[in-house]
Amino acid sequence: MPASYVYLGPEGTFTEVALRTLPESATRELVPMVSVPAALDAVRTGEAEAAFVPIENSVEGGITTTLDELVAGAPLMIYREVLLSITFALLVRPGTKLSEIKTVTAHPAAQPQVRNWMKANLPPDVVWESAASNADGARLVQEGRYDAAFAGEFAASRYGLEALETEIHDAENAQTRFVLVGRPARPAAPTGADKTSVVIWQRDDHPGGLRDLLGEFAVRGVNLMLLQSRPTGEGIGNYCFAIDAEGHISDRRVAEALMGLKRVCLQVRFLGSYPRADAAVAEMRPTLPGTSDAEFVAAADWVARCQDGRF
Numbered sequence: 090m091p092a093s094y095v096y097l098g099p100e101g102t103f104t105e106v107a108l109r110t111l112p113e114s115a116t117r118e119l120v121p122m123v124s125v126p127a128a129l130d131a132v133r134t135g136e137a138e139a140a141f142v143p144i145e146n147s148v149e150g151g152i153t154t155t156l157d158e159l160v161a162g163a164p165l166m167i168y169r170e171v172l173l174s175i176t177f178a179l180l181v182r183p184g185t186k187l188s189e190i191k192t193v194t195a196h197p198a199a200q201p202q203v204r205n206w207m208k209a210n211l212p213p214d215v216v217w218e219s220a221a222s223n224a225d226g227a228r229l230v231q232e233g234r235y236d237a238a239f240a241g242e243f244a245a246s247r248y249g250l251e252a253l254e255t256e257i258h259d260a261e262n263a264q265t266r267f268v269l270v271g272r273p274a275r276p277a278a279p280t281g282a283d284k285t286s287v288v289i290w291q292r293d294d295h296p297g298g299l300r301d302l303l304g305e306f307a308v309r310g311v312n313l314m315l316l317q318s319r320p321t322g323e324g325i326g327n328y329c330f331a332i333d334a335e336g337h338i339s340d341r342r343v344a345e346a347l348m349g350l351k352r353v354c355l356q357v358r359f360l361g362s363y364p365r366a367d368a369a370v371a372e373m374r375p376t377l378p379g380t381s382d383a384e385f386v387a388a389a390d391w392v393a394r395c396q397d398g399r400f
């Protein structure tokens with residue numbers, strides 16, 4: 090049996106479409122799972138080689154279920170990311186009219202992307218209920234549990250539905266980011282356009298505490314691409330921070346920033362260094378003078394010579 094990649098299912102999710110854009114998915118068995126935690130647990134137990142799940146979208150921010158799963162439990166690592174442009178179709182059982190729609194469903198992350206469209210086009214008393222995924226919403230419409238679902242147009246044929254409307258998106262260029270998650274192993278070699286993800290827990294609460302932590306990146310010229318706070322569950326005001334930084338852990342400035350965090354934080358969880366999905370437009374370049382790999386190496390060499398009295 091080929092190694093399997095599990096993904097947020099059922100068949101017909103945006104997640105599945107995004108996964109199929111990865112060349113390595115062609116050589117794996119692709120297995121739909123009912124939820125993000127179920128997919129990640131299958132990786133933790135060794136049942137699956139990797140899981141493919143949504144993690145962030147450009148309208149609402151982080152997909153909190155995924156972030157919370159990566160922050161807690163047995164450590165996992167991100168190996169790849171995919172960006173997918175998202176527009177929704179309104180899927181109904183054949184023959185249903187717009188004016189007859191009383192109940193709609195989709196994944197919670199879809200709602201902020203279709204809210205204005207709903208207000209303008211559906212009856213004001215329409216009831217929204219969340220589904221486990223957009224394709225699961227389509228499946229529930231097929232079963233007669235809801236009148237309509239927001240999902241990818243491609244899901245219509247799989248669930249015997251028709252697209253009453255297509256190209257629904259409140260924000261132009263809405264994108265969702267998906268990640269391939271596996272058990273911890275050596276990160277892929279740097280490509281020159283990479284991203285590093287970590288979660289950090291502050292050691293104590295003091296004025297400027299977060300600024301100090303972010304300073305570990307700033308002074309080394311490392312650009313940040315995501316900062317998301319998540320409650321630790323240990324009372325009001327207790328947060329950890331998920332951070333995406335530009336660069337690879339094998340870049341000296343990124344490694345030094347992580348060493349800085351490791352010294353001053355209560356805990357740092359490394360979530361991986363992996364190629365950026367927008368590599369075509371990204372070019373890894375030091376943003377501050379004195380922060381290239383060569384300059385870090387030269388400085389370390391100089392300190393070693395000073396320690397030896399050989400300067």
Ligand SMILES: O=C(O)C(=O)Cc1ccccc1
Pocket residue numbers: 097101102103104105143146175196198199221222223224265
């Ligand atoms: O992959 C899906 O279809 C999902 O349900 C997750 C999701 C939710 C909102 C936008 C893109 C993906």
